[in-house]
Amino acid sequence: MTLADQRAQPARRARRADAERNRAAIIEAAGAVFAEQGGAVDVREIARRSGVGMGTLYRHFPTKEDLLATVLVQEFTSWLITTHQAARETEDPWQALTDFFEQSLTQLARNRALIEAYIATGAPSCECARRRDAVYDDLRTRCQDAGLLRPDVTTADLVLLITSLSQAVRTTADTQPGQWRRILHISLDGLSSRNTAPLPEPTSDTPNATAPATSPPEGSGKGE
Numbered sequence: 423m424t425l426a427d428q429r430a431q432p433a434r435r436a437r438r439a440d441a442e443r444n445r446a447a448i449i450e451a452a453g454a455v456f457a458e459q460g461g462a463v464d465v466r467e468i469a470r471r472s473g474v475g476m477g478t479l480y481r482h483f484p485t486k487e488d489l490l491a492t493v494l495v496q497e498f499t500s501w502l503i504t505t506h507q508a509a510r511e512t513e514d515p516w517q518a519l520t521d522f523f524e525q526s527l528t529q530l531a532r533n534r535a536l537i538e539a540y541i542a543t544g545a546p547s548c549e550c551a552r553r554r555d556a557v558y559d560d561l562r563t564r565c566q567d568a569g570l571l572r573p574d575v576t577t578a579d580l581v582l583l584i585t586s587l588s589q590a591v592r593t594t595a596d597t598q599p600g601q602w603r604r605i606l607h608i609s610l611d612g613l614s615s616r617n618t619a620p621l622p623e624p625t626s627d628t629p630n631a632t633a634p635a636t637s638p639p640e641g642s643g644k645g646e
Contacts, residue, residue, distance in 0.1 A: 456535035494546035
């Protein structure tokens with residue numbers, strides 16, 4: 423290695439460290455801005471809050487869709503891991519299921535971009551959808567094995583239910599915040615094994631509740 427190469431190495435490491443700090447700052451700021459304002463926000467606000475220029479932001483994330491997808495996967499994964507861990511530590515299977523719904527919807531109510539994505543696609547990526555389904559399957563199996571959940575409820579039913587409840591959260595956010603909790607308790611009561619009337623069979627044109635769409639949430643256009 424030449425002397426020039428030795429001198430260049432610290433400079434390259436410094437540039438990489440700066441780039442990593444800038445990327446982290448952009449993601450952190452984007453997470454806060456998307457949570458507050460949703461996916462349609464102007465990325466100039468994200469650049470301002472992160473303390474970087476637009477050129478730096480676009481070098482890391484060429485479009486707003488790239489940035490939004492990165493943030494949503496991170497937020498979704500963190501939320502899913504945290505709520506599932508809490509559910510696994512709850513001894514009572516029914517309490518674990520109800521707490522999971524409560525905590526999940528509470529988190530969605532605090533994050534406008536995340537709830538937009540959940541309503542639109544069910545998950546920000548196929549990997550997130552697989553992890554989501556595994557969590558719901560675990561909760562469903564525990565409750566059905568304990569005889570607490572009606573036996574004809576499927577994992578897809580639970581996924582579709584929380585998607586529907588997410589819409590209720592979004593609809594009432596400005597006029598009746600917290601009203602969704604009433605609808606949640608009504609819905610959970612319907613899942614109880616006390617209810618023995620058979621459920622209708624899924625129709626052939628029922629959407630697949632476990633497969634996320636590939637299009638981004640509405641309003642998330644190209645980075646401005």
